[in-house]
Amino acid sequence: xxxxxxxxxxxxxxxxxxxxxxxxxxxxxxxxxxxxxxxxxxxxxxxxxxxxxxxxxxxxxxxxxxxxxxxxxxxxxxxxxxxxxxxxxxxxxxxxxxxxxxxxxxxxxxxxxxxxxxxxxxxxxxxxxxxxxxxxxxxxxxxxxxxxxxxxxxxxxxxxxxxxxxxxxxxxxxxxxxxxxxxxxxxxxxxxxxxxxxxxxxxxxxxxxxxxxxxxxxxxxxxxxxxxxxxxxxxxxxxxxxxxxxxxxxxxxxxx
Amino acid sequence: xxxxxxxxxxxxxxxxxxxxxxxxxxxxxxxxxxxxxxxxxxxxxxxxxxxxxxxxxxxxxxxxxxxxxxxxxxxxxxxxxxxxxxxxxxxxxxxxxxxxxxxxxxxxxxxxxxxxxxxxxxxxxxxxxxxxxxxxxxxxxxxxxxxxxxxxxxxxxxxxxxxxxxxxxxxxxxxxxxxxxxxxxxxxxxxxxxxxxxxxxxxxxxxxxxxxxxxxxxxxxxxxxxxxxxxxxxxxxxxxxxxxxxxxxxxxxxxxxxxxxxxxxxxxxxxxxxxxxxxxxxxxxxxxxxxxxxxxxxxxxxx
Numbered sequence: 081x082x083x084x085x086x087x088x089x090x091x092x093x094x095x096x097x098x099x100x101x102x103x104x105x106x107x108x109x110x111x112x113x114x115x116x117x118x119x120x121x122x123x124x125x126x127x128x129x130x131x132x133x134x135x136x137x138x139x140x141x142x143x144x145x146x147x148x149x150x151x152x153x154x155x156x157x158x159x160x161x162x163x164x165x166x167x168x169x170x171x172x173x174x175x176x177x178x179x180x181x182x183x184x185x186x187x188x189x190x191x192x193x194x195x196x197x198x199x200x201x202x203x204x205x206x207x208x209x210x211x212x213x214x215x216x217x218x219x220x221x222x223x224x225x226x227x228x229x230x231x232x233x234x235x236x237x238x239x240x241x242x243x244x245x246x247x248x249x250x251x252x253x254x255x256x257x258x259x260x261x262x263x264x265x266x267x268x269x270x271x272x273x274x275x276x277x278x279x280x281x282x283x284x285x286x287x288x289x290x291x292x293x294x295x296x297x298x299x300x301x302x303x304x305x306x307x308x309x310x311x312x313x314x315x316x317x318x319x320x321x322x323x324x325x326x327x328x329x330x331x332x333x334x335x336x
Numbered sequence: 337x338x339x340x341x342x343x344x345x346x347x348x349x350x351x352x353x354x355x356x357x358x359x360x361x362x363x364x365x366x367x368x369x370x371x372x373x374x375x376x377x378x379x380x381x382x383x384x385x386x387x388x389x390x391x392x393x394x395x396x397x398x399x400x401x402x403x404x405x406x407x408x409x410x411x412x413x414x415x416x417x418x419x420x421x422x423x424x425x426x427x428x429x430x431x432x433x434x435x436x437x438x439x440x441x442x443x444x445x446x447x448x449x450x451x452x453x454x455x456x457x458x459x460x461x462x463x464x465x466x467x468x469x470x471x472x473x474x475x476x477x478x479x480x481x482x483x484x485x486x487x488x489x490x491x492x493x494x495x496x497x498x499x500x501x502x503x504x505x506x507x508x509x510x511x512x513x514x515x516x517x518x519x520x521x522x523x524x525x526x527x528x529x530x531x532x533x534x535x536x537x538x539x540x541x542x543x544x545x546x547x548x549x550x551x552x553x554x555x556x557x558x559x560x561x562x563x564x565x566x567x568x569x570x571x572x573x574x575x576x577x578x579x580x581x582x583x584x585x586x587x588x589x590x591x592x593x594x595x596x597x598x599x600x601x602x603x604x605x606x607x608x609x610x611x612x613x614x615x616x617x618x619x620x621x622x623x624x625x626x627x628x629x630x631x632x633x634x635x636x637x638x639x
Contacts (some may be wrong), residue, residue: 082368084607122605127552128398129605154398170607293396293542295403296604300365301358302381302407303396317390317410322365 082173082298083108086166090143092159096218098150099193100159101135107142109171115200116176116264116289116326119146120297122168123154129170130154131294131321133266135196135222147196147221173297174325177201177264177287184261187211188230189251189275191267195222197289201264202229209233209254213247213271216240248274255282262287269335276329286329292320299323307333339621340614340629342376342596344573345496345521347458349376349431349596352629353586353614356577356600357382357435357460357500358407362421363428369607374614377431379524379598380417382462384437385447387413397533397542402552402579403601404531406545409437414450426455433498437462441488444475448492459495461486461520464502464527476502476527479514486518498522498575503555503562504530512566523566524575524598526559551601555579560592567593567634581609583616593634 087106095101109119113134120129136145150156161167179201180186186205188198191213199222202208208230214220217240226232233250234242243250248271255278265275266289279286295303299322308318308331315333318324340351355363355372357379363372372378390410397404412420414436425432434456438444448459463476463485475485486499499515501508503526512523528549533542541547559578567574576594580586581602589597602609621629 084369126398127400127402127601127605128396293394295396295405295601296359296365296607298365298368298607300361301396301405301604302361302390302410303405305390305393305395305407305410307392315389317393 081112082170083112084168084170085109087169088166089161089163091163092161094159095147096221099219099221100148100150102146102148104144104146104167104169105142106144106169109169110137110139110142110144113137113144113172114176115179115204116197117172117174118197118325119144119169119171120173120294120321121158121170123157125157126154128154128295129297130158131173131291131297133197133289133325134172135199137200149193170297174321175323177289177326179204180262180285182206185209185258187251187254187260187263189247189263189265189267189271191247191271192219194267194289197266198264199225199229202226209260211235211247211251211254213237213267214241246271248278251275252278255284260284265289265329272329272332273334276332276334279329287326288329288332289325290320290327290332291325294321297321309333339626340376340617342630344575344595345458345498347431347496351376351614351617352590352596353610353617354379354431354433354575354596354598355603355610356598357433357462359600359603362417363425363432366603366607370611373429374611375430376596376614377433377457378428379433379435379460380425381411382409382435382437383411383414383417383447384409384439385414385443385450387411387416392544394542394544395548397548399531399533399550399552400554402550402554403604404533404543404548404550405528406543406548408545414447418450418454422454431457433458433460435460435462435500436489438485441485444485445488445492448489452493452495456495459489459493459497460524461489461497461499462527464500476511477505479510482511483514483518486515486520490519496521498524500527501525501566502527503558503578508562509565509569512570516570516572520572522573522575523570524577525566526555526562526578529555529558551579553579553581553602556585560589563589563594564592564636580613581606583613583620586613586617587620587632590629590632591634591636593636595630595633
């Protein structure tokens with residue numbers, strides 16, 4: 081059930097330059113929300129809503145946590161909101177992660193601002209291992225949260241924090257020693273493609289969360305298309321908002 | 337008596353607010369918000385004879401007060417529509433309009449023939465899609481071809497036939513007259529205006545199709561002007577669309593000459609938009625003491 085309404089911000093703080101951690105009081109939406117789903121949020125003065133992934137779900141408090149980055153004028157307008165301001169929210173939207181049982185050993189792989197939706201997925205498993213990659217030290221987010229939920233490895237492209245390089249490298253080393261029950265991934269397309277390849281080679285179920293420029297958010301407009309290979313081998317366009325944003329890695333056709 | 341009821345080409349609408357083609361899928365995507373039966377009608381996603389995968393993404397770009405799209409008529413094809421979607425669609429207590437598109441006269445005629453024995457209430461002939469290479473707008477930018485495709489479909493259907501015009505033409509009135517002369521029972525306008533956005537960092541167009549159709553409040557004044565021009569030149573009813581997002585917009589469009597309106601992109605921001613427009617029109621009809629909303633159709637008093 082998708083709801084639309086105006087919900088107040090409990091708090092919003094800039095956790096890294098241009099990256100904001102917001103808590104929204106939306107009990108009806110929080111009650112329905114699943115890990116991997118997102119909210120479609122109206123930015124004041126902009127025509128289209130902005131899809132922002134759900135980072136944390138607190139059923140008891142009736143709140144949702146969103147960690148998002150200023151990517152353009154619309155997200156800049158959202159980031160300008162103060163506690164007590166209301167956001168026009170449509171949600172929860174989409175099909176989130178198909179969570180494997182809590183006993184399954186899980187691996188989450190995130191890149192940059194693709195990291196937030198993985199937090200609830202990691203928390204859903206008794207044992208989780210996280211590989212999170214960021215551009216540099218001042219882009220690292222959610223370190224303490226992931227450390228509490230998973231065995232954490234952080235990489236940065238420039239080596240300014242954690243291990244230098246891409247997060248796929250320690251993932252590959254890990255997979256040489258371990259065979260987790262499931263891999264969840266979200267991040268830039270080249271990263272997802274590399275993670276999907278590693279998972280497929282080893283026969284590990286892998287789910288990837290995609291993003292695309294989006295219109296309605298309810299599946300009607302067919303704006304947010306992603307290429308999916310069907311069981312029969314045909315390539316078709318599915319809707320990131322309604323059929324995703326999470327897809328099985330083996331069916332996603334990544335850009336060449 | 338229902339003050340909002342309108343009749344277009346013999347089809348009774350409980351109110352003059354119709355969900356625009358391409359913005360409402362096959363009628364099932366907004367059911368979480370309100371019963372779709374609240375709407376006067378639904379113009380279904382544009383359909384072709386064969387399945388179409390549509391254009392590669394990105395298909396959407398935001399603009400000031402609007403958006404560009406280049407979906408490219410992604411649809412399952414008329415036969416899959418009939419088997420997979422029509423049974424549920426035809427149960428909806430609202431006017432169902434099939435929006436149809438082809439790549440040549442035969443494919444337009446074939447899809448009309450395929451829908452002839454269905455409970456579809458009305459056809460909307462799409463000769464104005466800006467996002468497909470052959471067909472679509474190519475049929476809507478020449479009087480002769482617009483007339484030919486209208487004639488081809490008219491011969492294959494007994495259903496009320498509405499022709500949806502492209503605004504990307506020099507003289508929309510001449511196209512409207514041409515399709516009226518070939519038996520169009522109604523005319524709807526406007527489809528989207530061809531536009532383009534460029535990412536200055538990558539120097540790439542934002543849309544993978546390079547260009548796409550502009551919709552949203554940005555196009556509203558263009559739509560009002562074209563509806564006014566066409567409604568003044570033809571005797572068949574006109575259905576107005578393009579950037580309507582409030583009941584005030586709907587009143588303005590009807591005063592320009594529209595017997596009903598379609599709402600599209602505004603629903604992407606507010607899924608309740610069409611319901612709010614209907615409620616606004618109800619209040620307006622009461623306050624203005626209208627016996628019927630039809631009284632305002634074409635009521636503009638031009639200077």
